[in-house]
Amino acid sequence: MIKKVDLDYKECRGGIMLKLFSFLGGVHPPTRKDITENYKIEEFPNAKIIYVSLLQHIGVMTEPLVTKGDIVKKGQKIAESKAFLSAPIHSPVSGKIIGIENHVFPVNGKVGTIIIENDFKEIEEVHEKMENYLEKTKDEVLTKIRDMGVVGQGGAAFPTHVKLNPPADTKIDTLIINGAECEPYLNSDNRVMIESAKEAVEGIKIMMHILKVQKCIIGIENNKKEAIESINAAINGDNRISVAILATKYPQGGEKQMIKAIMNRIVPVKKLPSEVGVVVQNISTAYEVYRAVILGKPLIERVVTISGKGLSAPKNLRVRIGTLFKDILEYCGFNEQITEKIVMGGPMMGIAQFTTEVPTVKGTSGILALTEEELNHCRSKSCISCGKCVDVCPMNLTPLMFAQYGRKEMWKEMADYNLMDCIECGSCAFICPSKRPLTEAIKIGKSKLRAMKK
Numbered sequence: 001m002i003k004k005v006d007l008d009y010k011e012c013r014g015g016i017m018l019k020l021f022s023f024l025g026g027v028h029p030p031t032r033k034d035i036t037e038n039y040k041i042e043e044f045p046n047a048k049i050i051y052v053s054l055l056q057h058i059g060v061m062t063e064p065l066v067t068k069g070d071i072v073k074k075g076q077k078i079a080e081s082k083a084f085l086s087a088p089i090h091s092p093v094s095g096k097i098i099g100i101e102n103h104v105f106p107v108n109g110k111v112g113t114i115i116i117e118n119d120f121k122e123i124e125e126v127h128e129k130m131e132n133y134l135e136k137t138k139d140e141v142l143t144k145i146r147d148m149g150v151v152g153q154g155g156a157a158f159p160t161h162v163k164l165n166p167p168a169d170t171k172i173d174t175l176i177i178n179g180a181e182c183e184p185y186l187n188s189d190n191r192v193m194i195e196s197a198k199e200a201v202e203g204i205k206i207m208m209h210i211l212k213v214q215k216c217i218i219g220i221e222n223n224k225k226e227a228i229e230s231i232n233a234a235i236n237g238d239n240r241i242s243v244a245i246l247a248t249k250y251p252q253g254g255e256k257q258m259i260k261a262i263m264n265r266i267v268p269v270k271k272l273p274s275e276v277g278v279v280v281q282n283i284s285t286a287y288e289v290y291r292a293v294i295l296g297k298p299l300i301e302r303v304v305t306i307s308g309k310g311l312s313a314p315k316n317l318r319v320r321i322g323t324l325f326k327d328i329l330e331y332c333g334f335n336e337q338i339t340e341k342i343v344m345g346g347p348m349m350g351i352a353q354f355t356t357e358v359p360t361v362k363g364t365s366g367i368l369a370l371t372e373e374e375l376n377h378c379r380s381k382s383c384i385s386c387g388k389c390v391d392v393c394p395m396n397l398t399p400l401m402f403a404q405y406g407r408k409e410m411w412k413e414m415a416d417y418n419l420m421d422c423i424e425c426g427s428c429a430f431i432c433p434s435k436r437p438l439t440e441a442i443k444i445g446k447s448k449l450r451a452m453k454k
């Protein structure tokens with residue numbers, strides 16, 4: 001059932017969309033967006049040493065194209081893979097390759113990493129522009145997007161050229177753009193919408209040309225009024241594109257939740273959005289598509305929200321890929337004494353970090369330094385069967401059973417309760433009054449089931 005509430009939104013220039021859309025389930029964690037929402041994007045002063053991980057996306061790891069001692073230009077391709085589900089990597093700075101070795105990686109463990117000594121000369125490799133993209137074929141534009149190393153900016157880092165090329169037997173009629181940014185603290189998409197709306201909307205038009213669709217809906221939560229106005233102004237009367245104002249609720253930005261909320265279409269279990277005629281892309285990805293195609297700029301930097309009470313100067317920064325977290329945190333007034341947890345991404349789905357020696361990757365939307373007070377740690381107690389976790393689950397699952405079966409290592413029973421449909425949004429763990437270790441049980445159960453399949 002879709003929940004629609006009429007909303008008077010006359011102050012919105014262009015007046016393009018006019019209802020408040022939502023989905024069943026979900027939670028309302030403190031948004032804490034106010035910490036950085038009004039801070040303009042600042043350029044981070046580049047670091048002396050840059051650590052570029054050879055894995056920057058979901059898919060096949062890249063191989064280095066350079067060796068120790070090579071001199072590279074900013075924007076020069078330094079790693080790639082021939083595999084379809086991959087994207088090349090470009091040097092974020094000009095300088096010298098001083099090593100290729102395993103280094104800590106923010107997703108987990110260590111991966112091969114190209115280490116570059118920045119010469120601060122910003123000598124740039126120039127790539128061809130494709131301003132006349134409307135005269136180009138779908139494949140030509142997709143190749144350009146791949147060549148510039150564009151991957152999803154929402155956090156998952158799925159190669160954009162793959163997502164824009166759904167199976168030939170599916171008919172796509174709508175492009176949905178995710179501007180919800182529902183994770184607490186994060187404002188990177190919000191600031192891109194406010195400061196670079198024209199470029200992001202041009203990127204949307206490029207994606208519509210590739211997908212051959214005449215309809216695009218941009219979903220933005222109703223707590224981002226400045227972004228809604230800015231995007232509406234940039235749409236500038238193009239009646240193929242509209243903004244859907246979404247209720248502020250977590251996980252509003254989940255693909256399946258957004259498709260249900262905006263279009264009342266249900267993506268079947270284990271299927272992709274293309275199954276219901278939709279492709280979903282993130283708004284900052286649209287901005288990168290614009291830069292790749294119109295400007296010929298590879299993805300070597302991105303906007304990152306640096307926030308949390310462990311910092312005296314939180315910011316929204318444009319940061320080169322491969323910059324160490326410790327350099328960025330120091331720049332933002334990091335207080336190690338009061339910080340309990342460092343997270344890459346948002347607090348609900350982000351990844352806890354055990355060292356600040358990890359570098360930013362293409363999917364780094366935020367770095368949080370969270371204090372004890374923000375984490376609100378409580379000891380886990382027995383389940384009181386209140387059912388709150390079931391009420392909030394946007395995937396209609398029964399999370400309490402995951403904790404029960406997980407404790408007994410009953411993986412098959414977890415699968416019977418459709419564990420693999422879980423999108424790991426963390427809403428159940430957030431709402432649980434007994435602080436049951438639901439997220440841990442879900443992650444462990446999923447990895448056990450995946451291992452059993454091999």
Ligand code: SF4
Nearest residue numbers: 393422423425426428
């Ligand atoms: S079971 Fe999964 S999808 Fe459901 S609320 Fe918990 S984490 Fe989210």
Ligand code: SF4
Nearest residue numbers: 383384386387389432
């Ligand atoms: S919310 Fe927590 S206490 Fe309530 S049923 Fe779910 S697991 Fe049990």
